[in-house]
Amino acid sequence: MHRLNTADPGFAAAFAVLLEDGRNVTARVDAAVSAIIAEVKAEGDAALLRQTARLDGWMPDGPGALRVSAGEIEQACATLPAPLLEALEVAARRIEAFHRAQLPADLEMPGEDGVALGMRWTPLDAVGIYVPGGKAAYPSSVLMNALPARAAGVGRIAMAVPAPGGALNPLVLAAARRAGVEEIWRIGGAQAVAALAWGTESLAPVDRIVGPGNAYVAEAKRQVFGRVGIDSIAGPSEVVVLADGANDPAHAAMDLLAQAEHDEAAQSILVTTDPGFADAVASAVEAALRELPRAAIAGESWRRHGAVIVTRDWEEAVELTNRLAPEHLQVMVDDPRALLVRIRHAGAAFLGRHTPEAIGDYVAGPNHVLPTGRTSRFASGLSVFDFLKRTTWVECDAEGLRRIGPAAVALAEAEGLDAHARSVALRLG
Amino acid sequence: MHRLNTADPGFAAAFAVLLEDGRNVTARVDAAVSAIIAEVKAEGDAALLRQTARLDGWMPDGPGALRVSAGEIEQACATLPAPLLEALEVAARRIEAFHRAQLPADLEMPGEDGVALGMRWTPLDAVGIYVPGGKAAYPSSVLMNALPARAAGVGRIAMAVPAPGGALNPLVLAAARRAGVEEIWRIGGAQAVAALAWGTESLAPVDRIVGPGNAYVAEAKRQVFGRVGIDSIAGPSEVVVLADGANDPAHAAMDLLAQAEHDEAAQSILVTTDPGFADAVASAVEAALRELPRAAIAGESWRRHGAVIVTRDWEEAVELTNRLAPEHLQVMVDDPRALLVRIRHAGAAFLGRHTPEAIGDYVAGPNHVLPTGRTSRFASGLSVFDFLKRTTWVECDAEGLRRIGPAAVALAEAEGLDAHARSVALRLG
DSSP states (O other): OEEEETTSTTHHHHHHHHHTOOOOOOOOOHHHHHHHHHHHHHHTHHHHHHHIIIIISOOOSSGGGGBOOHHHHHHHHHTSOHHHHHHHHHHHHHHHHHHHHHOOOOEEEOOTTSEEEEEEEEEOSEEEEEOOOGGGOOHHHHHHHHHHHHHHTOSEEEEEOOOGGGOOOHHHHHHHHHTTOOEEEOOOHHHHHHHHHHOOSSSOOOSEEEOOOOHHHHHHHHHHBTTBEEOOOOOOOEEEEEEOTTSOHHHHHHHHHHHHTTOTTOEEEEEESOHHHHHHHHHHHHHHHTTOTTHHHHHHHHHHHOEEEEOSSHHHHHHHHHHHOOSEEEEESSOHHHHHTTOOOOSEEEESTTOOHHHHHHTSSSOSOOOOTTGGGTOOOOOGGGGEEEEEEEEEOHHHHHHHHHHHHHHHHHTTOHHHHHHHHHHHO | OEEEETTSTTHHHHHHHHHTOOOOOOOOOHHHHHHHHHHHHHHTHHHHHHHIIIIISOOOSSGGGGBOOHHHHHHHHHTSOHHHHHHHHHHHHHHHHHHHHHOOOOEEEOOTTSEEEEEEEEEOSEEEEEOOOGGGOOHHHHHHHHHHHHHHTOSEEEEEOOOGGGOOOHHHHHHHHHTTOOEEEOOOHHHHHHHHHHOOSSSOOOSEEEOOOOHHHHHHHHHHBTTBEEOOOOOOOEEEEEEOTTSOHHHHHHHHHHHHTTOTTOEEEEEESOHHHHHHHHHHHHHHHTTOTTHHHHHHHHHHHOEEEEOSSHHHHHHHHHHHOOSEEEEESSOHHHHHTTOOOOSEEEESTTOOHHHHHHTSSSOSOOOOTTGGGTOOOOOGGGGEEEEEEEEEOHHHHHHHHHHHHHHHHHTTOHHHHHHHHHHHO
């Protein structure tokens, strides 16, 4: 764990090390992924069956067995305790409401000058959602990926989830059902991405693929980009907790560990103006690590990438936060909104003493798929905007064209594009 | 030129060929680009000077010579005829007005239930704009890239433009000045992208890089993606012209050629219900090609990739357009809006008989940087959204957390993330 104090002479150098902390090193799997994609393109379903046997360790009877049937989904849901289904329902309703509220309005500028302009938002026809399987099967991620697509009006959602040994997590299936996903494929890895992008005899291609995955999935998304759209490549998670000394150190400590337990490469950073509180949180982290089930992972993350930073004032704390541009930001002070307006870069913010980041992972409403690794400087969390595209339009009448056409002719001629100039000039008569 | 008729038995196969027409084949330059980027990362300005000498054919005196001075910009503008500067002003004003109208509002859901939610839009701190130089220096592209960034509120815009022999197009400099770009670098190619992404002693790094370029620039953007944001990789341009027999064939022909003159790989497609009109347009294209300055390029594009498609009715025409998902769409019929509402995929639409696509390239207002190669199925034109990012926020009070917290605890426990569950449960007291 890094301990930093802005008053120390070595602070700038130590903070620079923290900023460039290379947590996001992935294996080079380009060639293996190219080969998998080429097989799926060339052989379709046959390639998927072979790869599923080889990579997921089970042999489907045929292409039909790759698709999860409605009966299986019903059966899986029937095994789940009612309180868990109710919790899923609370989450789904709130996520739906927030993403519906994001829906943008079309733009229309009537054009009294004879030139009407506008911009129209339309949903994508078909999207693919990749859901990691096995040990890290997260039903919450199914809701966070599928519900914004539904809110945007996407007609077809195809979900791919690897099924080691053929089995699936029932809560993942319940989340898919609640999110209105009817097309679920028991396929994982680069082969799932290839099938979604290029299609096979059984699986129609989609227009965009979203969702996190391992190094193979990430590389496959990179390789099919252009053929289809993709969301950003997710890296390890991070949180910055801004907290004053009035907080319970055990709360801040557990918030830091909630991030750390995701992954050894996750990063949790406390920033406070109170050195005594900093020490208390560091001790509380150690105490909590003694009894957490995922202490091995969380402890490794905390020791390697965790940090406690003491600043002279909140001004400094805000400035460091902007440089860190964190995925998650907690602001545990009396007037968190006063600090929030000065934060320029953060994927999602959690305000006040009663808003642990985990509330946003599950039920608050905003999306938990967020930009990692300082990319909130330029990127945003998943939203309805990922499932919409825009068409701008222009409509001139003869008078409007007479008004603005000559400027277009002058510029087209200056650029040496005569057919452009003539296409306007011909209509000016 | 492809001639298709939906009534022909071979239509489906011929249309499939048109859809998969591989116009977007670029050279493999990965290794060369990796080497250039590594040099800039390691050696900064010194690498830029060396590469400029080697690749752009002029030797800057020192890093200072890479930046275009205010005096040079003034001098360049002074050489330009007033009518051309006025045309630039007409374009700039309209582009500004349209992009300001795009600016989205923040979202706030007050949270009577003790859970307030919101979403805030903020501009990027710094963006880089790549402007191709040499023979294809397009001042209109400077406006189309820089003005949306300004409208979004981006604080710093750094423009890079190659200067073969050290010289720049004065109209490009005038467009930059009009767009409020004060930081112009006489650097091109992969080295410009590397410098913008990683920074050098003289050039501070940016957060996102936009703008078209050659194969080296495109590959460099691909390689720095993640470190910074990038816009989509532009492919060759295309237009679909839907036109009924009441149009002047010479108009439709020139519209097709305006697209074709960009590039041998451009694609122009006429779709009409009137076979006689189809013939007349094909003849008018041949006639116009005899006198166009860029006939060699336009003719090559038309012969290789151009198409004239006759459909039975407008329903079919709309359906084919949706499958083509064109970058540009002209709708030259009496009631173009009635067709537009049935178009699901198009980057930009130009409605009616008085709205040639070229009006949108220069002065109409909407952006001319648009998704190519059927990517309007999932992608959109450049806009203020390219220069903004979102931060969502959640603020629970104690009562709000008591209401929704238990559902989060249940889901976190089901996912095996105990620190997540405890960070909420601790606060439920």
